[in-house]
Amino acid sequence: MTFSLTTDDLLERLFPAAEPGLEALRRGVEQVCLPAEQVVFRRGDPCRNYLLVVQGSVRVQVLAANGREITLYRVRDGQSCVITTSCLISIESYPAEGVAEVETTALVVPQPVFDQALGDSAEFRRFVFANQGQRLGDLIQRVEDVVFGRIDVRLARLLMTLSEHGAQPIAITHQQLASELGSAREVISRQLKQFAGRDWVCIGRGVIEVKAPAALDELARQSD
Amino acid sequence: MTFSLTTDDLLERLFPAAEPGLEALRRGVEQVCLPAEQVVFRRGDPCRNYLLVVQGSVRVQVLAANGREITLYRVRDGQSCVITTSCLISIESYPAEGVAEVETTALVVPQPVFDQALGDSAEFRRFVFANQGQRLGDLIQRVEDVVFGRIDVRLARLLMTLSEHGAQPIAITHQQLASELGSAREVISRQLKQFAGRDWVCIGRGVIEVKAPAALDELARQSD
DNA sequence: TGCACTTGTGTGACATTGTCACTGCACTTC
DNA sequence: GAAGTGCAGTGACAATGTCACACAAGTGCA
Numbered sequence: 001m002t003f004s005l006t007t008d009d010l011l012e013r014l015f016p017a018a019e020p021g022l023e024a025l026r027r028g029v030e031q032v033c034l035p036a037e038q039v040v041f042r043r044g045d046p047c048r049n050y051l052l053v054v055q056g057s058v059r060v061q062v063l064a065a066n067g068r069e070i071t072l073y074r075v076r077d078g079q080s081c082v083i084t085t086s087c088l089i090s091i092e093s094y095p096a097e098g099v100a101e102v103e104t105t106a107l108v109v110p111q112p113v114f115d116q117a118l119g120d121s122a123e124f125r126r127f128v129f130a131n132q133g134q135r136l137g138d139l140i141q142r143v144e145d146v147v148f149g150r151i152d153v154r155l156a157r158l159l160m161t162l163s164e165h166g167a168q169p170i171a172i173t174h175q176q177l178a179s180e181l182g183s184a185r186e187v188i189s190r191q192l193k194q195f196a197g198r199d200w201v202c203i204g205r206g207v208i209e210v211k212a213p214a215a216l217d218e219l220a221r222q223s224d
Numbered sequence: 225m226t227f228s229l230t231t232d233d234l235l236e237r238l239f240p241a242a243e244p245g246l247e248a249l250r251r252g253v254e255q256v257c258l259p260a261e262q263v264v265f266r267r268g269d270p271c272r273n274y275l276l277v278v279q280g281s282v283r284v285q286v287l288a289a290n291g292r293e294i295t296l297y298r299v300r301d302g303q304s305c306v307i308t309t310s311c312l313i314s315i316e317s318y319p320a321e322g323v324a325e326v327e328t329t330a331l332v333v334p335q336p337v338f339d340q341a342l343g344d345s346a347e348f349r350r351f352v353f354a355n356q357g358q359r360l361g362d363l364i365q366r367v368e369d370v371v372f373g374r375i376d377v378r379l380a381r382l383l384m385t386l387s388e389h390g391a392q393p394i395a396i397t398h399q400q401l402a403s404e405l406g407s408a409r410e411v412i413s414r415q416l417k418q419f420a421g422r423d424w425v426c427i428g429r430g431v432i433e434v435k436a437p438a439a440l441d442e443l444a445r446q447s448d
Numbered sequence: 449t450g451c452a453c454t455t456g457t458g459t460g461a462c463a464t465t466g467t468c469a470c471t472g473c474a475c476t477t478c
Numbered sequence: 479g480a481a482g483t484g485c486a487g488t489g490a491c492a493a494t495g496t497c498a499c500a501c502a503a504g505t506g507c508a
Contacts, residue, residue, distance in 0.1 A: 062364065062367065062368050062371075064368075064371070064372040065372075066372075066467090068371070068372060068466090070367065070371050072364065072367065082356075082360055083360065083364075092357050092358075092361060095360070095361045095364045095365065096364055115346075118349055119343070119346055119349070122339075122343055125342055125343070129309070132306075132309070132356060133316050134316070136306060136307065136319070136360070136363075137316060137319045139360075139363055139364070139367070140286065140296065140307075140319045140320055140363070141319065142367060143286065143294065143296065143363070143366060143367055143370065143406075144286050144288070146367065146370055146371055147286075147288070147292070147294050147370055147406040148288040148289075148290075148292060148406075150464080150465095151464080151465065152464095173484090173485065173486085174485075174486065175484095175485080175486095182367075182371040182372075183465080183466080184465080184466055184467075185485090185486080186465095186466075186467080186468095186486095186487085186488085187464095187465060187466065189485095189486060189487065189488090190465095190487090190488090192486095193487080203486090205473085205474065205475090205484095205485065205486075206484095206485070206486095290496090292495090374493080374494095375493080375494070376493095397455085397456060397457090398456075398457070399455095399456075399457095407494080407495080408494080408495055408496075409456090409457085410457095410458085410459085410494095410495075410496080410497095411493095411494060411495065413456095413457060413458065413459090414458090414459090414494095417458080427457090429455090429456060429457075429502085429503065429504085430455090430456070
């Protein structure tokens with residue numbers, strides 16, 4: 001993952017000035033700034049643009065009729081979205097929903113521009129496919145977790161990830177954790193209470209503090 | 225889906241003779257015949273070839289440590305595999321396993337040949353991405369089913385699909401149905417017994433006959 | 449024919465996870 | 479302070495998965 005990526009860096013990487021004929025393409029790309037919570041695409045929407053996150057994070061999720069939801073993966077700095085990519089070419093509609101989690105800067109590449117760049121630049125093709133592979137791997141991992149994984153192990157893993165990347169204590173509600181894992185709030189509440197009973201975490205309102213990362217980590221590593 | 229597809233048809237479509245510079249590519253493609261039950265790729269294997277099914281079916285699945293498994297999707301006549309495609313370029317290893325379900329004829333396209341064809345032929349790019357989109361859609365649908373779907377609804381849907389495409393009665397074991405849905409044999413056995421109790425199906429050893437397709441279909445349509 | 453063996457299925461007891469219907473608490477707004 | 483809102487706790491129950499068996503049908507072989 002690349003931090004402090006500028007739009008120019010990304011453009012240079014995807015549409016190298018050295019390659020002839022890409023000048024027009026670079027000009028066909030537009031930069032947008034999505035506010036936090038902004039829905040980027042909805043299920044069933046047609047795909048018209050290739051979306052590339054410069055800085056920020058787009059959460060891709062599926063919503064159920066009864067209110068439950070699950071996060072499929074995230075598109076972060078310098079990454080692009082498989083769904084967008086594939087649908088763009090195959091003219092299908094989005095099978096999921098994308099939401100900007102924080103204020104997000106993205107490049108919008110219209111379909112014709114994307115199409116031509118794909119033909120013109122080997123570097124661009126490599127970038128697109130590499131992203132596909134990563135997102136697809138995430139997705140298969142998600143299926144595996146959901147089908148075979150225990151909820152306590154998955155929650156421990158999630159807490160470890162959150163505590164590594166963010167500040168302690170973690171500011172998150174039980175409902176948000178449940179949505180991340182595709183589970184129900186009550187289940188998460190019960191598990192957290194168990195963890196708290198073992199002094200692994202300390203629970204507050206909308207806040208969780210990891211007290212025993214080693215113990216959580218050991219649980220998280222079960223059945224890798 | 226295309227039936228009675230010949231290797232020549234497929235080659236012509238992917239590497240049109242009309243397009244210059246593809247002659248060499250057409251010669252770089254090799255045809256293989258995989259016997260039923262043959263493992264095509266294993267989890268963790270590096271990807272070296274782009275695989276294209278001419279005729280037959282490759283089941284892509286994930287196996288759990290405790291013996292449970294789930295089918296992610298199938299690659300059938302004239303289709304190609306997302307996993308292969310993505311990993312090929314991003315140099316990742318397979319995150320799942322592929323098995324030929326029946327005797328399957330496939331085209332093996334070595335990575336350099338694939339790479340060049342991708343640059344040379346817009347038609348080929350479209351084909352590859354269209355396949356990506358479809359497989360990805362399948363995968364997201366699978367996540368949704370597994371996370372939010374009820375097992376009776378999913379089983380009914382599966383039985384309907386099997387009875388539409390194949391001959392009656394359906395020749396399949398409870399274990400195979402469970403593997404398809406990522407569930408456990410006992411669960412499937414119990415559900416089938418329920419269905420049998422309502423005279424929706426007739427159960428034999430390794431055989432299931434659908435007696436009331438309308439009833440199954442109604443159940444299958446719940447929470448679409 | 450009889451016997452071991454494999455494979456597919458039936459079943460009860462129990463564990464885990466999800467659902468439902470509540471309750472209460474903390475914080476905000478009026 | 480009162481009312482409203484969002485977050486968390488809880489018990490009862492339903493759905494699904496796990497485990498440990500039993501049993502039955504077919505297969506191969508002595």
